[in-house]
Amino acid sequence: MVTLKELAKILNVSVSTVSKALNDSPEIGERTKTRILELAKELNYRPNRIAQQLKANQTKTIGVIIPTVLNPFFAEALHGIEQEAAVSDYDIIVCLSDESLDKEIRSVELLSNGSVDGFVIALSEETQIKDYNKHLVELKLQNLPVVLFDRSIPSFKGHYVLVDDFQSVYDVVKHLIEKEHRKHILLLSNIEDLSVGKRRIEGYEEALKEHDLTASVLNLNRESDLRKSIGTFLDNNPQADAIISIDHLTGVIALNYLKEGGKTIPNDVSVVGFGSPSTQILTNPEMAVIYQRAEDMGKASMNLLGKILSKDKTLREKQSLNRIKSALLKGETII
């Protein structure tokens, strides 16, 4: 890597002159400026980012911790985060928790040592179940801003980006009942342990209750053979005229199963799932989906974090704090 020092040596000027010239400081004369600029270009000089980060006490990097990237929802969210980060010149460091609290904690610790300026996190399933918050509190203590999205835990108050899962399912079920005159609506889930799952099921139950219909929920979270379980469930509920799936998978499976059983979709049975347009293309007729705007949530989260980072005085506080620290260490007195 070409450094300032080398440029300075070659041109017989001081390092600070080179630095100022490259930063287009008005202090430097035009002639020397061009000389320096030209050489820098020729040698393809690029300021060492790490050194800049150390100096500025700022990394322009965000830590992103999500459960997995295999789930299309998080893949899309990550895409949104990356896009939004790019426009603000932020890099993202990605860690995957695999739905494990332990890995999540380790990732937080790994990155909260100066590696990043802030975090965008989707909590792991285990974190939610255990309602564990110490690692998040620790970040707060260190003045590292965090934005949580999609999943929340009661014990931690902070910046959240969430959609109203209760309302969205409630609305859909209400529509099925009132507009499509459905009376036997089944709910399929493999995410009932998650906060979003719970909320969605509540929305379903509430809508049914208001119309004096009975709820029928199939929980598959720890099920391995999804298709078999769903098949059995559907066979046991032949009167079903609507299915609502609250994840991105069970709806597709149910729809295929029903079609194979000779049902016409959506005439005989309405099938509504969660997901995004890319989920829909896989079924024919296209399954109705509650459009989970994962990408938008990602963007919104990153955007929020960016605002916090720029507005927050944390940065300036850090800077001045450092001055104070230095002074104290030298034994000076602070006014």
Add this chain to the structure above:
Amino acid sequence: MVTLKELAKILNVSVSTVSKALNDSPEIGERTKTRILELAKELNYRPNRIAQQLKANQTKTIGVIIPTVLNPFFAEALHGIEQEAAVSDYDIIVCLSDESLDKEIRSVELLSNGSVDGFVIALSEETQIKDYNKHLVELKLQNLPVVLFDRSIPSFKGHYVLVDDFQSVYDVVKHLIEKEHRKHILLLSNIEDLSVGKRRIEGYEEALKEHDLTASVLNLNRESDLRKSIGTFLDNNPQADAIISIDHLTGVIALNYLKEGGKTIPNDVSVVGFGSPSTQILTNPEMAVIYQRAEDMGKASMNLLGKILSKDKTLREKQSLNRIKSALLKGETII
């Protein structure tokens, strides 16, 4: 952030003593060591990663540049990369090229300024089409190791992690012909512009040629309405008794279309697609898939890069190079 300096101040020892103690140097006495360790723990001291990186001229971070994370193949590959990186204590910075050469170049430039120790890259479609390699050559020049996976370009020689796409498709088609006695095998593709797409189509054509069968390929790369195009194509080829899809999408669509048209899968028509087990769960009966071991490729790529990084003398060279540089700058003579 708590620093060495602060710990030193509090305990009335020097910074280097603290540093050595925390790195468990045998130079330091047991008593002082424990004192220091305890305080460090109490104040939750964590070495500033950026400073360490600057000092060591090494970031323990890998730049990952992939076209997108919305395509399950790359999502899985990323997952593999992350896993493998984690075991070697590497962080990964992820950039998405969106299949654009321009974004890919920018990402490379963004990260090749000391931010990362090496790269794992899946080239963008545009990069492949244009056979552009300057940014990669530039990395070589800077001694930044690169591992490319899944997609190759003729003009760049370097570390590649690829699967034999020709062979895999060739084998499958041969099997369809010889074992399942299929005679009218259609190929569906929406990736014919990519190197992998080309190779797969060649494998298909070769196998057909050897049996004197005629190839029939549907290229959909720039098609917007996949389902409609596929439907028309299938309608125009009613004699088809096998479909091979060389991407992760068109096979699923074709299978659903055929089933709806009353065909029995796989009795009437065999359908084989590309993808992974998670693709299969979406269709019923499960579509046969050529298992694209995306995760393994990701792991292999990262693993290879890790080996290059550790074995390569680059590091030591860098170190000694720095000494030499320093010496030269001071005007000293090198022996």
Add this chain to the structure above:
DNA sequence: TTGTATGCGTTATCAT
């Protein structure tokens, strides 16, 4: 056993 000095590459303050 502990401390001093130096350097990683950059930027900013203060002299000249």
Add this chain to the structure above:
DNA sequence: ATGATAACGCATACAA
């Protein structure tokens, strides 16, 4: 207009 110096936080060769 240019340069010397210090500082960011850490690690290490060298002194004591």
